[in-house]
Amino acid sequence: MRLLRQDMHALTGAYALDAIDRAAERERFTRHVNGCSSCASEVRGFREVATAMAFAAALEPPPAMRAEVLAAVARTRQVPPEVRTHARPRRSRAWVPWLSGAVAAAGIVIAVLFGFAQAHTQHELNTARAQDQSLAAIQARTVRELDQARNQDQLLAAIMAAPHVRVLSQRSASGGAAVVLLASVRHQLIVATSGLPRLPAGKVYQLWLIGPVKVVSAGLLPAQVSGQTAPVVASDVTHGDRLGLTVEPAPGTRQPTTTPIIDLPV
C-alpha cells in the first residue's frame, strides 16, 4: 500500500507528538522526513510546540530524585560523539533468522557456547579470532554439535528444542562477541561469549534485560575459560527488551553503572 505524498505530509503532526504507534509506519515516515526538508522543518517547529506543552506541565519532582540522578551520573560513562565518516554503514548484528526447532534438533551445536566442554575446538576458535573473521563466521562456527551440549543440560535442551529459536550475535566494540539463542515462545534466551577482554580483579561482566521502563539484571557471566564463557540462561524475556552486557564492580550491581559493551535487541 502506497501513501500519496500529500497524505504522508499530513503525518508531520502525529509524528512530532510521537503518536504513530506502528513501527513500520513510523520508520517509513522517518525516511520521508530525512528526504523532505519542508517536512523536517515543520516537525522541528511542532516539537518546539510540544516542548512548550511539556514546560506547561512541569511538576516539582520528588525531592530524592536529584541526589539519585546525580549519583547515577557520577558512575555512568558517557557515549562518545558520533564521528561521521563515509565508511560503509556499520552492521552491528548478523542474523541466522528463525532457525527452527527442527533444524536445531537436526544436530547443530553451538561450539562457542559450550567451548568449556569442547576443548578440541579451541584451537580453531583462536585461529578464527586471530584472523578476525566476520561475525557471521564466528557465529557459524558456534553453531555446531548441539546434541552433545543439550545432553549435558535439560534446561538448555528444552530451550533449544523450542519452536522458532533465533540465533543472534553481536561483536563488542571492546573486542569479542556475544552469541544469543532466543526462544521467544519460552521467554528465555541463552547467552555465551567469546573473546571478551580480560577484566581486572574486582570487576565482573553482568547481563541485563533492558526494557522500555525497567532494567533487570540477568546474572553475571561466569569466569572465562580459554576466552569463552559457559552459557547463561535468562528468563522472563519480553518482546522489546534488549540484552545488555556491562562491566560492573564485583559482585555485580542492582542497576547498570557503565555503558553496555553489548546491546542487542531481542
Next chain:
Amino acid sequence: MNPSDPDASRFRSTSTDGRGERDLDDLLIYVARGDQAAFEAVYDRLAGPVYGVVRRVLRDPSQSEEVAQEVLLEVWRTAARFDPAMGGAATWVMTIAHRRAIDGVRASTAAAEREQRNAEINIPRDEVAEAVEASLDRERVRRCLDGLTEIQRESITLAYYGGYSYRQVADLLKVTLGAIKTRIRDGLIRMRDCLGVS
C-alpha cells in the same frame, strides 16, 4: 570533575524566561565533556518539565519518577549526540522524555487501566496549578490551546498528554484517520504561530 565545584555558580541561569534556550545549548556542550556541575544546572532547569510531562502521560508517580530518572541519565550519557542544528537543547530533552513515556505506555499491558482514563481527557486545570514555576509557558500554552477548535485541542492533548496514538485518538473522537492527521497538524500550526515559534 567535582560535583560540588565551587565554580558551579558559573552555570546558574541568568536568563529570565522559563527556558533560556541559548544557555541550555551551551550547558549541554559542557555536559558532553563530562562536566557534572553543568549537568546539575541542566537538571535544575529541566527536571521539572521532564518529570511533569512523563507524569502527565504515565500518571503513576513511582513509574514516572523511574522514567524521569532514566531520561535525565540519558541526557548525561548521550549529551555528545546532541546536535543544535536539529533544534534547541530543551526540545531535545523533552523529545527524549516524551518518547520514553510513550514507550512506557505502549509496553504496558494494562490496557484496561488506560481505558478508564478516557473519561478524563481534558487537561485537569487544578493539576496544572501544581507546576513548579508559574511560568510564562503555562499561561501561553493555555491561551493558545484555548484558541484552537475543540477537535484540534482534544486531538493534540490526547496525543501529547494522553499518550494516545493518532489511530486511538481517531477512534476516541469518532473521526476518520485522515481527518485526525489533519486536525493534529492544523492545530499544531496554529499553536506554533500563537506561541511565536520560529
